[in-house]
Amino acid sequence: xxxxxxxxxxxxxxxxxxxxxxxxxxxxxxxxxxxxxxxxxxxxxxxxxxxxxxxxxxxxxxxxxxxxxxxxxxxxxxxxxxxxxxxxxxxxxxxxxxxxxxxxxxxxxxxxxxxxxxxxxxxxxxxxxxxxxxxxxxxxxxxxxxxxxxxxxxxxxxxxxxxxxxxxxxxxxxxxxxxxxxxxxxxxxxxxxxxxxxxxxxxxxxxxxxxxxxxxxxxxxxxxxxxxxxxxxxxxxxxxx
Numbered sequence: 313x314x315x316x317x318x319x320x321x322x323x324x325x326x327x328x329x330x331x332x333x334x335x336x337x338x339x340x341x342x343x344x345x346x347x348x349x350x351x352x353x354x355x356x357x358x359x360x361x362x363x364x365x366x367x368x369x370x371x372x373x374x375x376x377x378x379x380x381x382x383x384x385x386x387x388x389x390x391x392x393x394x395x396x397x398x399x400x401x402x403x404x405x406x407x408x409x410x411x412x413x414x415x416x417x418x419x420x421x422x423x424x425x426x427x428x429x430x431x432x433x434x435x436x437x438x439x440x441x442x443x444x445x446x447x448x449x450x451x452x453x454x455x456x457x458x459x460x461x462x463x464x465x466x467x468x469x470x471x472x473x474x475x476x477x478x479x480x481x482x483x484x485x486x487x488x489x490x491x492x493x494x495x496x497x498x499x500x501x502x503x504x505x506x507x508x509x510x511x512x513x514x515x516x517x518x519x520x521x522x523x524x525x526x527x528x529x530x531x532x533x534x535x536x537x538x539x540x541x542x543x544x545x546x547x548x549x550x551x552x553x
Contacts, residue, residue: 320415323351326351330373332536338378339482351370351382352430354367376489376493400433417464443457467539475540477526477529477536531553
């Protein structure tokens, strides 16, 4: 059984995808691409909110962005590791089910240790998914090997130098709406919950500042940056901004 998408966005916590690559997702959906999403955990160790609330917020954001689907794999928050065979195989099944050409996933280096570990976990699973001698089945049906053409990592807390950036001009307002769908996590002057590194107004402002700065570097209003697991090739020079 397959449910193919052009792009599969993966985040270890609900809201990772929105912060890292919602603008790119929104742009490509507008261009006619199909996009699905996987959250690896429910973010149950987060200081604010709850797992149930974050699942509801993720669904709200998914509808706002126009995702084809959004699923949660229920891995253990805080304990995601790159060498966990069970986790690798669960992601392999999802890659083979959705057969994405492009996978977007967590940052290669970041403040939260789950982010970089999930980054490596997804990269490894994307490679393993292409090995025909690894047999998997989902809902009683054998799966066919599939390897995405590109595995790209968005940028999160740390200012990682991108390998390339995507112009998201015209999509920034809706990106921020998708981020703020997680009302339990981000700035709310009326909230009585404990403050965290991402609950300040400064943090939510920094999402815009980063997009503006990356946009400035390529001469557009807003942009998002990515690193790549392999060398990026262009089919023609005039596709460069």
